[in-house]
Amino acid sequence: MRFIRRFYFNILIFYYSFCHFLCCVSSVFGQSLPWYQRTTLYQIYLRSYYDSDGDGIGDIQGILQKLDYIRNLGFETLWLSPFFASPQQDFGYDITDYYTVAPEYGTMQDIEELITQVHRRGMKIILDLVLNHTSIEHPWFQEDLKRSPQERGPLQDFYVWCDQPNNWRSAVRGSAWHYHPVRKQFYYAAFLPFQPDLNYRNPRVQEAMLQVARFWLEKDVDGFRLDLFNYLYEDSSGRHNPFSLNPVRACHRPRFTLNQPETLEFAAELRRLCERYGLKMLLGEIDGPCTTSRLFLGDSITPRLTHAFCFAMLRFRCTARYFEKLVLHMEKIFPSPLGPVYVFSNHDRRRCATRLGGDLRRVRLVHTVQMLARGVPCVYYGEEIGMVDGRLPYKKALDPLPHMVRVPRWLTDVAGETLNRDEVRTPMQWHAGPHAGFSRAAATWLPVNPDFPEKNVEAAMQDSASLLHHFRHLLCVRQPQKAQDVRREGPLLFMGNAVLNFSRRPRTFVHPATGARLRIEGYAVTLL
Numbered sequence: 001m002r003f004i005r006r007f008y009f010n011i012l013i014f015y016y017s018f019c020h021f022l023c024c025v026s027s028v029f030g031q032s033l034p035w036y037q038r039t040t041l042y043q044i045y046l047r048s049y050y051d052s053d054g055d056g057i058g059d060i061q062g063i064l065q066k067l068d069y070i071r072n073l074g075f076e077t078l079w080l081s082p083f084f085a086s087p088q089q090d091f092g093y094d095i096t097d098y099y100t101v102a103p104e105y106g107t108m109q110d111i112e113e114l115i116t117q118v119h120r121r122g123m124k125i126i127l128d129l130v131l132n133h134t135s136i137e138h139p140w141f142q143e144d145l146k147r148s149p150q151e152r153g154p155l156q157d158f159y160v161w162c163d164q165p166n167n168w169r170s171a172v173r174g175s176a177w178h179y180h181p182v183r184k185q186f187y188y189a190a191f192l193p194f195q196p197d198l199n200y201r202n203p204r205v206q207e208a209m210l211q212v213a214r215f216w217l218e219k220d221v222d223g224f225r226l227d228l229f230n231y232l233y234e235d236s237s238g239r240h241n242p243f244s245l246n247p248v249r250a251c252h253r254p255r256f257t258l259n260q261p262e263t264l265e266f267a268a269e270l271r272r273l274c275e276r277y278g279l280k281m282l283l284g285e286i287d288g289p290c291t292t293s294r295l296f297l298g299d300s301i302t303p304r305l306t307h308a309f310c311f312a313m314l315r316f317r318c319t320a321r322y323f324e325k326l327v328l329h330m331e332k333i334f335p336s337p338l339g340p341v342y343v344f345s346n347h348d349r350r351r352c353a354t355r356l357g358g359d360l361r362r363v364r365l366v367h368t369v370q371m372l373a374r375g376v377p378c379v380y381y382g383e384e385i386g387m388v389d390g391r392l393p394y395k396k397a398l399d400p401l402p403h404m405v406r407v408p409r410w411l412t413d414v415a416g417e418t419l420n421r422d423e424v425r426t427p428m429q430w431h432a433g434p435h436a437g438f439s440r441a442a443a444t445w446l447p448v449n450p451d452f453p454e455k456n457v458e459a460a461m462q463d464s465a466s467l468l469h470h471f472r473h474l475l476c477v478r479q480p481q482k483a484q485d486v487r488r489e490g491p492l493l494f495m496g497n498a499v500l501n502f503s504r505r506p507r508t509f510v511h512p513a514t515g516a517r518l519r520i521e522g523y524a525v526t527l528l
């Protein structure tokens, strides 16, 4: 692939010209890239999207009612946060039954209807698959507790147990080992203590989790987002993790707890399973640098996941230089026929608009890069109207994280992060009515952001210069059936042609081909 770029002052010009051998080959044989390399993702945090039954909590029927809104914006694929039976201690990332829908979200019929309706609109849907751990209340864990010492061992237990903890640490706080008085042993939990890690060294665990994937593939879902995917296996002999200078990981390098070779094998196994059902997207949440994410995608001989997040970009710097480097870096690591995922917000970290102090002009610049760069853009609900985080006290958080990690607020503010994930999960702002049109309940599960009277979908729809309309335009430019998209997959691919001014002041841009001069306002985007 050839990427021609120019860097004038603080103006980033996108010029794409693809001469990639594989693209040529695929076009010669009349094939195109699989849908999941061309798609656009819209992440729905179910609990906060739309409450159809008035209990203050978003639900599946609520999504059904908003499906045309999402389709009309131009998004092609939904990623739905977990809706399975759960005590909701980590809002669905602590599952007690992978085959049941939590009653507050709806029924199995609702989810089947959602899958059907998504497909009827020519869209796709991927589910959030939590493979690494279950809730401590899962029947498998309760069974493991009852095992007699003779029955115990890596090939018998569903979870990871030990008598003598080593130095493995939780991603959240302290040791990852927790004593259980019934079994009189320690169980391993890489994230929160009520999320015990499954023991993938037990073939029955592998089979049980592949069975979960199979069940949902049979229901015609189009793939999965894979929670904490590089955490699945740990070292079989429990070797201590080595020392490192990284304070974020409490000075431990997770050499024996992350990225084990068996996890790569499991990725290939999952891919093989998916391929029996057609072209399915497998998007891994991979903790670590992009080079680690790349490992999980494998190669043409051993394909693994189709995509992996690179979370470093969540802490982007809003300059032309940063995005120039980012796109070049992504192209180097994920060359065609692979593709990067561009993500700037999610349900765990500060929203993109919050990082930019709510300045929608700069938010627009970021999303323009996200939409025009080659790859899959992943947009978190509300980003289309520039939603910002709520400011909610740590003490009253529903999210368990701020109760586990005692860091003063000013410190997380300085770091530009939040410990209270409630803040990034406030209800979707639909209109200026009560609770922003999210719910007709007396109280919503989290408070609506007080900026909703001005910032909501209805207001954005009425303003032709809004961020929402910019999104619609960009998504339209990407639509595969439009003429522009022919250029996206051919040997000479013109991905987009935009001039983005990342500086505060107006700049003049001279078109390199025509010599035309264009004045571009500060923080403005011009689509040529």
Ligand code: TEU
Residues within 6 Å of the ligand: 090, 093, 094, 130, 171, 191, 227, 228, 285, 287, 347, 348, 349, 419, 421
């Ligand atoms: O998050 C894992 C993860 O990457 C977190 O460490 C994240 O960086 C942290 O929450 C920052 O605040 C996944 C899910 O996205 C998250 O919602 C779940 O709580 C977690 O796994 C456990 O399943």
